[in-house]
Every structure is written in structure tokens, then in C-alpha cells.
Amino acid sequence: MTRPRGFLRRAGLLAALLALSACSITPPPPLVPATPGVTVVPKEKLNEVVVGVDEVKGGYNPHTLAAQSTVTTALSSLLLPSAFRSNPDGSPSLDRTLLVGAEVTGAAPYTVTYTLRRDASWSDAAPIAAEDFVYLWQRMRSEPGVVNPAGYRLISDIRSREGGKVVEVVFAEPYPAWRDLFRDLLPAHLLKDAPGGWSSALTESFPATAGPFAVRTLDQPRGEIILERSDRYWEQPAALDRVILRRASQSATLDALRSGDDQVALVRADSITTTNLAKLAETTPLTTEAVPRGEVVQVLFRPASPNLADVKVRTAVRALLNRDELIGVGARGGPGAALRADSLVVPPSRPGYRATVPQDGVDAAALLTEAGLTRPDGGKWGRDGRPLQLVIAAPGGVEPYATIANQVQRQLSLSGIESEVLTTPPDELFGELLADPGGTGGQGDRTVDIAVVPLVGSGDSGTVLASAFGCPEPDNAGSSTTFPGNPAGFCDPAVQKIVEEALTGRLLLSDALAQVEPLLWQQAVSLPLFQVTDLLVVLPQAQGVATGAPFAGPLSGAAAWRREDR
Structure with a gap:
């Protein structure tokens, strides 16, 4: 049978292809000697800085007392948008990566208008808009256990214009510190209808971000967080490819600095670590600097507790505590020991501190006797044959609070007062036990009498005063609810009048504090101890690393860091 010429040409071409294929089945020789069971992958050289930290455990919502930590501050500064940020002197500065402008646009009612950039968006491409302002306002004014909510509770309404890019915030009263509001906005479109909502927001990670970095890995069990330069950020990109936060013991962090595996460390150093760093500096070029956090460790004596309702008992119990010893145990000889807190509102590192x-002196035994308590045969203090038993609460697993709570128990025991330490999950402590509007803080048949907790003094001091010692107020937005009380369960009409005048600017803060602090000391509500302080260690390879604006933390400037190996 005769084949067409086209068929023969195609058959020849097919034969040639098969021959070529047969010749190419054998792979080329490897570039490096092969090891059985091992795949060789070229290592990519990344421009990165590794930061050694004490802990990376979950709970990253910067607006809750339960989540306050060095890492929470670091992540929020890099991943969340803010209307204002702090200058090096602590004053607020408009964040132009988010806002075009913000100004007071009305006096009656007091109104502030924010104009957002059109290109500002979350990492899932949703625009940052008015709904994010509304969500934060609604949660901050009504949720228990939030940080300094007094300013948000003055807001009566939030209006939206121009597709949510113009936000009008209406206040029930003037609020001079309005620039402290709407920092670290959260993605409302992902959280407002999510199961768990606010209570589970940022528990494990960030559902969306809006900053120069994005989360690549957040591995709590391994103790590592990897932040990579965000390709969705609309402003100047970060200089580094990534920043790694790595948890380790302080001795392991020292070894990592010595070997150069870590280029930066941010730890709550004790006297041993401080000494070892000084020795390391003899052979390894490095710089160290103290970085005060916005936290003051305080011991609260809760007037809402039946055991401590009498001011004489509160005053006596406070007098039985050795404050110097509590500071020593809590600060551990680290840099925080130098920031002793002798004021009830303003942290020691803040301008205006006095x-x-x-x-x-106080005669504790005489006050307890006047309050109707007795101490038979030098035993335990009690009333009507029943010993006085106090519950001392602290956030579980959070230092230095748990350690100080145990020391408070020991000191009271030596003075004849029985007590037990209750270390409970932070969200439960601040969100339930210390947040009852009635102030009882009950857990079953137990009531929190004493709480070792932080006072967050990083915001406006008038707002801190109102949030920490002000009475529960009705909702300015028109609902019939009453806001949660302060963690101490304290309310005094004489103090409240001064608090309201300081919050709304009718009274200068310095004048308000001069009047209110003596009253608060007399009421024996709080015993401040010291300001929690980290130690920043920097090797020469990490360029541009500084302490940052007050309370913002060193990582707030990580977008401008550089890595230069020598």
C-alpha cells in the first residue's frame, strides 16, 4: 500500500522526537555530591533582624489589660493603623500614613473630624474606614477590662461621610485629649460578626493588618514570630525583608547575642542578666538602654470587697506591707528598680511626674482594733471568732505580678492576716473578677480583696485618672446600661467631681492631681510600686535601632531598621 508523502514526513519527525526523548531520560550530573535521603535546597539570603524576647504567648489585643506585654506593644505598632502616634517627646503627632487630617470642627456639640487616605486599606484589600472607628468606640466604652476607656465613654455618636473615609466623632462633653483616641484600630469587617468577637480578637494572631509588616508565622509553641515586609502597604516599604521575634531564656538570649544569631534583645533583665551583659560587652560590641513600659505595678485594696470596705482596714493592711521588699522582689535588681512609683497616676518616666x-507613719494594729478586729494571743486577726481571710489575685503566668502576689501573702501572714493567692487567666481576671459594675469581683463564694495588677499610664494622665479611679457612668450614647467599674471597684463622689473636671479640661491636670492624690492616698485604694522596664541590647549589625517614642517601644521604628554585617 502506498503511503502519502505527508504521512511519511510525520512518521520521520515522530521517530526523531522519540530518539531525542530517549537520549534525554538520563538526568544531568548533580552540582553538589548527593546524600541519600537529603534534598539540597539553596538558602536564600534575607535581610533580617532577629530580636530576642522573654515571651511571645498569645493575647495581642493592645486595648485589653489582659494582653499588656512587650510583644503586644511591638506587634500593634507594626501591624495596626493609628490616627496619631507619639513623638520622641511623647506629644501626639498625626499619622499621615493613615490620615490626611484631623481637627476639632464643632464646639456644640464638641466634634472632631478625621479624613482618611483613600489608599489606606487592610491586608485583605478592605478599606480602613469609619466602621473601624465605630467598632473600637463601641467595644472600648462597654467591654470590661479595657485600657483607659474614659475618653471613649465621652463619645455620643460617630458619623460617616464619603464612603467611610470622613469620620465625624461627636462628644457629649469637650475632650482635650482626643488625639489619644483611635490608636491601634482593629479590622471591624472581620471582627464585628465573628464568633467570640472582642473576647477572642487577636488571641492567636491578626486576622488582617495594615502596616509596613505582615505576619508570616506566629508560632507560640516554638516561641517565634516572623514578620515580613508587607507588599500591600501603600506607603514607604520597610527596609528589612523581615523581623523575627524569638523567645528564649535570658541566658540563651545572651548566648545568641554572643554568637550573633540575635542582633537585638528586648528583655526584662534582672541583676544577674545585667551583670552578664556588662561582661559580654567586654568582648562583644553592644549598646544597652533601659526602655520603660507604660505599666506601673500596683497593689489594689478593693473597697468593693466586704472585707476591705472599711477604710481603716484598707489603711492597716497597706501599712503591713513592706513596700521596699515588694519592689525588690518584683524588679529583681533590674532597671525597673530605678523607677520607683511614688505617684498614683503619672508613671515615673513621664514628664510631669511628682x-x-x-x-x-500608721499604727496598723490600732486601726484594725478600731475597726472591730481582734488578735487573740498574738494569733490571727479576725472578727467575732472568725479569722480575717483575704483573696489576693494576680494574672496567672504574668510577671512580676504573680511573684509579688505571693510576697504580699507572705508578708500578711507574718503580720497575722490569713490570705490565699488566686492566679487566674488574665482575661478572666480583668474581664470578669475585677469588672463587675457593683465591684464585688466574686468567684463562687470568693471575693477578690487585693489585686496585683498593672496601671497603664501610657495615655493622657487625665484619662488614666478617670479610668482608674472614676465612678461607673451611664452610657452617653443613650442606652440604659452602665459602664463597667474600675478594677478597684472604687467610687467616691468627692473624687469624682475632680476627675470629671480634669477629663473634660475644666481643671488643669496639675491642679486636679494636687487635689485628688491626697484624697486617694487617704482612701488607701492603691499602693504603686515601680514602673516595669525592659532592657534593649543592640549589636552593631542592627542599624537604626533606638528606644522609640515613650511607651511605643523600640520595634515601633523597625520599618527603618537596617542590617549591616561587617
Whole structure:
């Protein structure tokens, strides 16, 4: 049978292809010697800085007392948008990566208008808009256990214009510190209808971000967080490819600095670590600097507790505590020991700080006797044959609070007062036990009498005063609810009048504090101890690393860091 010429040409071409294929089945020789069971992958050289930290455990919502930590501050500064940020002197500065402008546009009612950039968006491409302002306002004014909510509770309404890119915030009263609001906005479109909502927001990670970095890995069990330069950020990109936060013991962090595996460390150093760093500096070029956090460790004596309702009992119990010893145990000889807190509202590192602690001696035994308590045969203090038993609460697993709570128990025991330490999950402590509007803080048949907790003084001091010591107020937005009380369960009409005048600017803060701090000391509500302080260690390879604006933390400037190996 005769084949067409086209068929023969195609058959020849097919034969040639098969021959070529047969010749190419054998792979080329490897570039490196092969090891059985091992795949060789070229290692990509990344421009990165590794930061050693004490802990990376979950709970990253910067607006809750339960989540306050060095890492929470670091992540929020890099991943969340803010209307204002702090200058090096602590004053607020408009964040132009988010806002075109923000100004007071009305006096009656007091109104502030924010104009957002059109290109500002979350990492899932949703625009940052008015709904994010509304969500944060609604949660901050009504949720228990939030950080300094007094300013948000003055807001009566939020209006939206121009597709949510113009936000009008209406206040029930003037609020001079309005620039402290709407920092670290959260993605409302992902959280407002999510199961768990606010209570589970940022528990494990960030559902969306809006900053120069994005989360590549957040591995709590391994103790590592990897942040990579965000390709969705609309402003100047970060200089680094990534920043790695790596958990380790302080001795392991020292070894990592010595070997150069870590280029930066941010730890709450004790006296041993400080000494070892000084020795390391003899052979390894490095710089160290103290970085005060926005936290002051305080011991609260809760007037809402039946055991401590009498001011004489509160005053006596406070007097039985050795404050110097509590500071020593909590600060552990680290840099925090130098920031002793002798004021009830303003942290020691903040401009305007002035010591107000009274020096008068107190006869604790006489006060307890006047309050109707007895101590038979030098045993335990009690009433009607029943010993006085106090519950001392602290956030579980959070230092230095748990350690100090145990020391408070020991000191009271030596003075004849029985007590137990209750260390409970932070969200439960602040969100339930210390947040009852009635102030009882009950857990079953137990009531929190004493709480070792932080006072967050990083915001406006008038707002801190109102949030920490103000009375529960009705909702300015028109609902019939009453806001949660302060963690101490404290309310005094004489103090409240001054608090309201300071919050709304009718009274200068310095004048308000001069009047209110003596009253608060007399009420024996709080015993401040010291300001929690980290130690920043930097090797020469990490360029541009500084302490940052007050309370913003060193990582707030990580977008401008550089890595230069020498």
C-alpha cells in the first residue's frame, strides 16, 4: 500500500522526537555530591533582624489589660493603623500614613473630624474606614477590662461621610485629649460578626493588618514570630525583608547575642542578666538602654470587697506591707528598680511626674482594733471568732505580678492576716473578677480583696485618672446600661467631681492631681510600686535601632531598621 508523502514526513519527525526523548531520560550530573535521603535546597539570603524576647504567648489585643506585654506593644505598632502616634517627646503627632487630617470642627456639640487616605486599606484589600472607628468606640466604652476607656465613654455618636473615609466623632462633653483616641484600630469587617468577637480578637494572631509588616508565622509553641515586609502597604516599604521575634531564656538570649544569631534583645533583665551583659560587652560590641513600659505595678485594696470596705482596714493592711521588699522582689535588681512609683497616676518616666506618697507613719494594729478586729494571743486577726481571710489575685503566668502576689501573702501572714493567692487567666481576671459594675469581683463564694495588677499610664494622665479611679457612668450614647467599674471597684463622689473636671479640661491636670492624690492616698485604694522596664541590647549589625517614642517601644521604628554585617 502506498503511503502519502505527508504521512511519511510525520512518521520521520515522530521517530526523531522519540530518539531525542530517549537520549534525554538520563538526568544531568548533580552540582553538589548527593546524600541519600537529603534534598539540597539553596538558602536564600534575607535581610533580617532577629530580636530576642522573654515571651511571645498569645493575647495581642493592645486595648485589653489582659494582653499588656512587650510583644503586644511591638506587634500593634507594626501591624495596626493609628490616627496619631507619639513623638520622641511623647506629644501626639498625626499619622499621615493613615490620615490626611484631623481637627476639632464643632464646639456644640464638641466634634472632631478625621479624613482618611483613600489608599489606606487592610491586608485583605478592605478599606480602613469609619466602621473601624465605630467598632473600637463601641467595644472600648462597654467591654470590661479595657485600657483607659474614659475618653471613649465621652463619645455620643460617630458619623460617616464619603464612603467611610470622613469620620465625624461627636462628644457629649469637650475632650482635650482626643488625639489619644483611635490608636491601634482593629479590622471591624472581620471582627464585628465573628464568633467570640472582642473576647477572642487577636488571641492567636491578626486576622488582617495594615502596616509596613505582615505576619508570616506566629508560632507560640516554638516561641517565634516572623514578620515580613508587607507588599500591600501603600506607603514607604520597610527596609528589612523581615523581623523575627524569638523567645528564649535570658541566658540563651545572651548566648545568641554572643554568637550573633540575635542582633537585638528586648528583655526584662534582672541583676544577674545585667551583670552578664556588662561582661559580654567586654568582648562583644553592644549598646544597652533601659526602655520603660507604660505599666506601673500596683497593689489594689478593693473597697468593693466586704472585707476591705472599711477604710481603716484598707489603711492597716497597706501599712503591713513592706513596700521596699515588694519592689525588690518584683524588679529583681533590674532597671525597673530605678523607677520607683511614688505617684498614683503619672508613671515615673513621664514628664510631669511628682512624688506624692505620704510619709506619715500608721499604727496598723490600732486601726484594725478600731475597726472591730481582734488578735487573740498574738494569733490571727479576725472578727467575732472568725479569722480575717483575704483573696489576693494576680494574672496567672504574668510577671512580676504573680511573684509579688505571693510576697504580699507572705508578708500578711507574718503580720497575722490569713490570705490565699488566686492566679487566674488574665482575661478572666480583668474581664470578669475585677469588672463587675457593683465591684464585688466574686468567684463562687470568693471575693477578690487585693489585686496585683498593672496601671497603664501610657495615655493622657487625665484619662488614666478617670479610668482608674472614676465612678461607673451611664452610657452617653443613650442606652440604659452602665459602664463597667474600675478594677478597684472604687467610687467616691468627692473624687469624682475632680476627675470629671480634669477629663473634660475644666481643671488643669496639675491642679486636679494636687487635689485628688491626697484624697486617694487617704482612701488607701492603691499602693504603686515601680514602673516595669525592659532592657534593649543592640549589636552593631542592627542599624537604626533606638528606644522609640515613650511607651511605643523600640520595634515601633523597625520599618527603618537596617542590617549591616561587617
